[in-house]
Amino acid sequence: MKINGFWAGLGAGAVIALLAITGWLPNPPWDKGSKPKGSKEMTVYSDALILLPAEGFIASAELSGYGTSQEEAVASLSGQLSALRSELGRLEGLESLSFEADELDVQGYKQQRCEGVDGSDQRRRLDSCPPSRYVASVLLAVTAAPAREMGNVIALGTDLTDGDFSFDQYIMIDQIDGRARAIEKAIATARAEAEVLSAASGLKLGRVLEVDPQGAAPSEEYDMAEDDVIVVSASRIAPKYELDLDDPKLPIEVSLGVTFAVEPIDEE
Template structure:
């Protein structure tokens, strides 16, 4: 019982001390800066969203036609070098085609089936032929083409290093302008990058093979650092 009382007393005494220490830390003069870093690199992977839309008198007929067309598209993509693991169905729908709204009595005039496929292309040199192969075998919807990196972490690490160096340079500039010196780092936090990577590309479905330019992409990082002002 005495031991418990002693522990309780020690804890009670420690709380004010901890609070005092935190208050002292809060009164430390600081410089707060945010640094950014950007690394530019050529993308090495592309993500393509293509689709097949078909019509039929019945839902079964529309879906059967759609399935046959999508199977042909996937077979052609596989023949072009796209692996099965890089093709994924992202949406499948069958809906009635309503007509006659002007007459005030809408009726169902057949059905529309739509199937979207997300394709990851790891060999950008073959991106144009892959696009051409897809549209030749029934893909009649192109929903988007974007570029990225198979492993962005090394690029992010370089951007983080640049962000820290940028923050340090900003802090030194501010300290020199204020006539003070930088002390130790009190905290570092990573923030969301300003903006996102913007791919630059061109795709024209009128030619074969499709001309596509991946361009370059920026990988950005941001850090916020609190420096102590040395006395």
């Protein structure tokens, strides 16, 4: 059978849709047996991607305190934590800040050479020597906003402590509005495609019968109120070396199957 340029241009998926809505296929793929006899419908699958400004970010901070005793190591770590909690919230431009900490870990490290019972300096078994130094450490997840202050939060954190800071990810604190906009865009795209298919088959496109979300679930949303929230101070400071970054964007993508009612065009 010869296929003219119009049908070839539509592609296989569009041809199947046209055959189904015009009755050539008695059981189209989207027919679940629930529609009344004689009614027609069309399902179009559509994707939409929008980019929205990131609202915040998460960074990791590993802080360590050192000492010749457990008490000294913990005191060193405590001082760094106090400085971070009291001063980081004063960063110029910061709007919100919270911390989530893992459990405190204190490790003792033994020396390989230690003094013998008789006072002589001799090499003994490692497990028989007492610890010569202690390290107290804690891992922090730092959640802050706005996202553009990520570089300055890390810069000021390294000024205030001896810890290691690293960026983890940008986040959307509230995704509801962004997903709603992406869904509207996907439905509009699906309707535009359905208009072309229905017009080509001599049918009129009707109302939306069903919207079926496809693909993965939405990303996790973040509620900063659940963490250890730091009150942002009115008295502002800045890091020694500022790291000003552009406003980052986060993608929000949705995939939908949109089912429309179709009916014959009235001929006068």
